[in-house]
Amino acid sequence: MSFNHYSVMLKEVIEGLDIKPDGVYLDGTLGGAGHARAVAGHLENGILIGIDQDQEALAYAKEQLSEFKGRCILVHDNFSNIERILKELEIPHVDGILLDLGVSSYQLDTAQRGFSYNQDAPLDMRMDQTAGLKASDVVNDYSEEELSRIIMAYGEERWAQRIAAFIVTQRSIKPIETTFELVEVIKKAIPKNARRDGPHPAKRTFQAIRIEVNNELGIIQRAIEEGVEHLAPGGRIAVITFHSLEDRLVKNTFKTLSLDCICPPEAPICTCNHRAKVRVITRKPLLPGLKELEFNPRSRSAKLRIAEKL
Numbered sequence: 001m002s003f004n005h006y007s008v009m010l011k012e013v014i015e016g017l018d019i020k021p022d023g024v025y026l027d028g029t030l031g032g033a034g035h036a037r038a039v040a041g042h043l044e045n046g047i048l049i050g051i052d053q054d055q056e057a058l059a060y061a062k063e064q065l066s067e068f069k070g071r072c073i074l075v076h077d078n079f080s081n082i083e084r085i086l087k088e089l090e091i092p093h094v095d096g097i098l099l100d101l102g103v104s105s106y107q108l109d110t111a112q113r114g115f116s117y118n119q120d121a122p123l124d125m126r127m128d129q130t131a132g133l134k135a136s137d138v139v140n141d142y143s144e145e146e147l148s149r150i151i152m153a154y155g156e157e158r159w160a161q162r163i164a165a166f167i168v169t170q171r172s173i174k175p176i177e178t179t180f181e182l183v184e185v186i187k188k189a190i191p192k193n194a195r196r197d198g199p200h201p202a203k204r205t206f207q208a209i210r211i212e213v214n215n216e217l218g219i220i221q222r223a224i225e226e227g228v229e230h231l232a233p234g235g236r237i238a239v240i241t242f243h244s245l246e247d248r249l250v251k252n253t254f255k256t257l258s259l260d261c262i263c264p265p266e267a268p269i270c271t272c273n274h275r276a277k278v279r280v281i282t283r284k285p286l287l288p289g290l291k292e293l294e295f296n297p298r299s300r301s302a303k304l305r306i307a308e309k310l
Helices: 010-015 034-041 055-064 066-071 080-090 107-108 137-140 145-155 160-173 180-190 205-213 216-229 242-258 292-296 297-301
Strands: 024-027 047-052 074-076 094-100 232-242 278-281 302-310
Touching: 010 034, 010 094, 010 232, 010 297, 010 302, 024 034, 034 047, 034 055, 034 066, 047 055, 047 066, 047 080, 055 066, 055 074, 055 107, 066 074, 066 094, 066 302, 074 080, 080 094, 080 216, 137 145, 137 160, 145 160, 145 205, 180 205, 180 297, 205 216, 216 232, 216 242, 216 292, 232 242, 242 278, 292 297
Parallel strands: 024 047, 024 094, 047 074, 094 232
Antiparallel strands: 232 302, 278 302
């Protein structure tokens, strides 16, 4: 197993987490373990907890972190279950949390996982291959209305309604079973003139289906809120996003957690009893530098936001 892996904004992440040598740190999205290795390398008596729902990623991470064996705990789970995981490990607080959201380079580059519109494979897209729902289930079983809603909401695709209609027509002839079969349907649905410029015509639809299969947006707010609850005072949470939907969720969640009052502006007095739990470190997200973009073009859409527990 070989991961083609570049750790996005590695320097910025390590600086942003403000690592203590004896601290406890949690990487909720191990992937290729690049960030985890860097964090573990800064620890002396500290502990790194690494979580990933992809068992292949966990196996690879175990190899990459073998030199830090005494200070690493690896867990097969979803980062949305931070509270339960820490409870089972009997670790009440951590000093830092990293969430590197989205699909990993390994998952994209491994054709049989079905994430890429550039490689032919069965429609799968599951980050956790023990999970039930596959991309083929979404494509072949969801109603036209559901497909249109998902492609519009999660892919921000202007041709969502037309793509959904073409998918339903095609699957009535035979099920859509592979990535290339789906790409062909999408290409037919989008008018030729609209396909001339911009990204690959299937990019937004594939993103939308992947998000639906893995419930990616549904778990972000919960993970951040649970993570912040288990941060020690002065501990930091760093989140890397790769599209506007994720970034907006992170930004809004950080903002809410940083406010002393979330009552409507027209309320005469505060009745919410809400208290700020974090200080937002990054008023604007950090972006990859030009040098990083040169050797890792996939980082071009990445944004890093950091908050500190009060």
